[in-house]
Amino acid sequence: MFHDRCPDCLATLVDVGDTAQIDAVFKVQYEQFVGLDVLVKNAGIAAISDEEWQRTLDITLPRSRDKIGVS
Numbered sequence: 022m023f024h025d026r027c028p029d030c031l032a033t034l035v036d037v038g039d040t041a042q043i044d045a046v047f048k049v050q051y052e053q054f055v056g057l058d059v060l061v062k063n064a065g066i067a068a069i070s071d072e073e074w075q076r077t078l079d080i081t082l083p084r085s086r087d088k089i090g091v092s
Contacts, residue, residue, distance in 0.1 A: 037062070038080050 035042045050057055
């Protein structure tokens with residue numbers, strides 16, 4: 022359904038806590054399209070503990086900055 026409307030787009034399902042999966046998605050992206058025009062990162066988490074919340078921040082914030090080249 023997605024590719025019927027946008028055949029030149031790439032949509033993937035990735036565990037954002039798994040660095041290898043993230044790296045693999047970016048590798049496919051660059052091989053298929055030779056660049057990145059738009060990135061939509063949408064991850065959701067249900068009711069979680071303080072420790073799980075901190076882990077989420079530790080995963081999300083640094084990796085987002087790394088991928089877009091912000092230091």
